Amino acid sequence: MHSPIDVTLLRVPESARPAVSEALGETPTWVKVRRANAALDGAEARLRGPEVAVNLLASFNLEPIEPALRLGLQCIPCRPQLRIAPLNTIEQTLLDKGSPVYQESSLATVVLWRIEELLPEVLLPFSSGGAEVLKRQVELLWSRIERVCRAHRETGKSPLFVSTFPVPRVLSGLVLNSQLTTGPMSAVAELNRRLYELAASAPGIYVLDLNWWAGHEGASAFDPLMEQMARQPLSLRGALSLGLFAARHLRPLLAPRRKVLVLDLDNTVWGGILGEDGIHHLKLGHDFPGNIFLRIQREARELKNQGVLLALLSKNDEAEVQQAFRELPDMELKWEDFVSKRVNFNHKHENLLEMAEELGLGIDSFAVLDDSDYEREQIRMFHPEVLVINQRGDPLHMLQALQSTDAFDVYAVTAEDRGRHREYELREMRSTQGCETNLEEFLRSLHLQATIESVHEGNVERVVQMLSKTNQFNLTTRRHRLEELKALVAMPGSINLALRLSDKFGDQGIVGVLLAVPAEDGRRLRIDSYLVSCRALGRGVEEFLWAELARQALDHEVHGVIGEYIPTPKNGLAKGFYDKLGFARVKESASMTRYLMEPLKPVEPPVWLASNGGQ
Amino acid sequence: MNVETDRLRDMLIEFFELRPDTTASDIVQDRIAKWDSLAMVQLIVELQTAFGVEFEVDEIDRLTSYSQIGEALGRKGVKISR
Numbered sequence: 001m002h003s004p005i006d007v008t009l010l011r012v013p014e015s016a017r018p019a020v021s022e023a024l025g026e027t028p029t030w031v032k033v034r035r036a037n038a039a040l041d042g043a044e045a046r047l048r049g050p051e052v053a054v055n056l057l058a059s060f061n062l063e064p065i066e067p068a069l070r071l072g073l074q075c076i077p078c079r080p081q082l083r084i085a086p087l088n089t090i091e092q093t094l095l096d097k098g099s100p101v102y103q104e105s106s107l108a109t110v111v112l113w114r115i116e117e118l119l120p121e122v123l124l125p126f127s128s129g130g131a132e133v134l135k136r137q138v139e140l141l142w143s144r145i146e147r148v149c150r151a152h153r154e155t156g157k158s159p160l161f162v163s164t165f166p167v168p169r170v171l172s173g174l175v176l177n178s179q180l181t182t183g184p185m186s187a188v189a190e191l192n193r194r195l196y197e198l199a200a201s202a203p204g205i206y207v208l209d210l211n212w213w214a215g216h217e218g219a220s221a222f223d224p225l226m227e228q229m230a231r232q233p234l235s236l237r238g239a240l241s242l243g244l245f246a247a248r249h250l251r252p253l254l255a256p257r258r259k260v261l262v263l264d265l266d267n268t269v270w271g272g273i274l275g276e277d278g279i280h281h282l283k284l285g286h287d288f289p290g291n292i293f294l295r296i297q298r299e300a301r302e303l304k305n306q307g308v309l310l311a312l313l314s315k316n317d318e319a320e321v322q323q324a325f326r327e328l329p330d331m332e333l334k335w336e337d338f339v340s341k342r343v344n345f346n347h348k349h350e351n352l353l354e355m356a357e358e359l360g361l362g363i364d365s366f367a368v369l370d371d372s373d374y375e376r377e378q379i380r381m382f383h384p385e386v387l388v389i390n391q392r393g394d395p396l397h398m399l400q401a402l403q404s405t406d407a408f409d410v411y412a413v414t415a416e417d418r419g420r421h422r423e424y425e426l427r428e429m430r431s432t433q434g435c436e437t438n439l440e441e442f443l444r445s446l447h448l449q450a451t452i453e454s455v456h457e458g459n460v461e462r463v464v465q466m467l468s469k470t471n472q473f474n475l476t477t478r479r480h481r482l483e484e485l486k487a488l489v490a491m492p493g494s495i496n497l498a499l500r501l502s503d504k505f506g507d508q509g510i511v512g513v514l515l516a517v518p519a520e521d522g523r524r525l526r527i528d529s530y531l532v533s534c535r536a537l538g539r540g541v542e543e544f545l546w547a548e549l550a551r552q553a554l555d556h557e558v559h560g561v562i563g564e565y566i567p568t569p570k571n572g573l574a575k576g577f578y579d580k581l582g583f584a585r586v587k588e589s590a591s592m593t594r595y596l597m598e599p600l601k602p603v604e605p606p607v608w609l610a611s612n613g614g615q
Numbered sequence: 616m617n618v619e620t621d622r623l624r625d626m627l628i629e630f631f632e633l634r635p636d637t638t639a640s641d642i643v644q645d646r647i648a649k650w651d652s653l654a655m656v657q658l659i660v661e662l663q664t665a666f667g668v669e670f671e672v673d674e675i676d677r678l679t680s681y682s683q684i685g686e687a688l689g690r691k692g693v694k695i696s697r
Binding site: 027 | 629653659660664665672
């Protein structure tokens, strides 16, 4: 059965919501799709997200379904310009360095391909020369795929999303063909396996799992008449769903993931109410319905291991809850898994604010799973920026909502992500530990070590991640994407610094970034981006970065450095930072303060922060 | 005029973005610039959804005007009276 799209979760302007709901509802029509696109086009631009171009290349005909794909992408939200390459010109387009895919800027390039067009012989293996011949043809196709991906890597500036091959839907000889080592199914499986490997080893190439999508959507996404008539296999419903599926894959390029999953306890992490039912009557374990809660816990722990912070927000008695965590035999989540906990009877919306403060994060970094209609409504009312993941309190619905949410989507989990939870734990320890009498002494006692790195292939993903997520100590909040960052650091005369911090508790990874580019007259540098992760603030990282920049700049005989402070609702912390470093204000407006230090003066790094050489 | 017939006219008027007073007899592929092969593909989906029918392959080439569509729908039990 087709599952209807939860339109309440679509990020579209209110004015367009009825038309979009109608188009994505039970009986879509092209006229409804047209109305929805028109309603979105007519909505206020600032509510519709950024203008982006997306290149679409496919082995089947996308032209007839363009409005449906566009509607899906509008829900990122963004204002997409779709550039559809002519039917089945994937290779011609991507191998041509002069093609618009490379010449004009774009958010991403998406390639959708099917075995039906690229290797139709494999659908009729007994008429196509037998296993050996087909094997060679599969190899040949793979070398074409590799060539296309390599060409994009060499020339493309934006990410490339390559689809897997869907298992052919329409196939004769199902039983026989399933036995073949080189038949339609096995060829698809082999090509897909190689695609995962290729994407995993090539930065900037990601998989869009069309095979998963086809299986998930089932027969209703396809229309055999359209396949023959229009050289595209999808029903209208399928085309709309594919648009949303593509949107989900592109969304992390435009929107950062939620950083914190906030869990309620009663009827969310376990079945039943602790304060009423008592620990031993709570439902959790391998039998229904306790198995649903067990699965919710496993999903939450998986997210934790992917770098999402867990927080606990429950109206309960804390001592009782701690006892339940200790004594309930099937608890997968441990008390220590939560970096922030509010187990009390205060309003949840107030607790959420406190948690945001405690973790040094914006309230818009939070996503909540809570069975109570009242609590969810209250949170939505007071903090519309908080994502409420589930729409109902039914446990199966909550599990499915958690599994299908796009709130935590990322393309890769970095080492920093994996260690993030531990870092917050240590931070808590740092804040409570020790009898250090003054700050400098305390900082010295941490044995802080800074390593300066230039931005390179090995850390560029982390730097992009920092650019996209750091809000508080961020002088300019420029959200450079991967290709922009690469262009920036490649600029002759630029100085780019990434600072890795470690202390007696462990390696904290890269926590500071400073990017400076030559200014127009060549004798000055302009600081494009200057940011420090909030979990590393107050340890001299920001001053250390500046001392290093000044040192390198003086080596290059730079005369002056231009700094900019661009205020946002979140970066008040960084205001006045350049004043503190001794810059002079040269231009002030509401949108930016421009600073200059000329002549550039060398400065000593903080005494408590040891330099660890680096490169 | 039959209700379904009106619905067909209304549907085609909206689909091809024609003037609201366009008469049924004026709805002919040759006279409507937007009625190209791309629109034809979408139109078939639209008709099948709106009237809950499925066209057979040899019917599709003939769906080139209001009256031809009306006839094809009539054969499928969608009542048309004129």
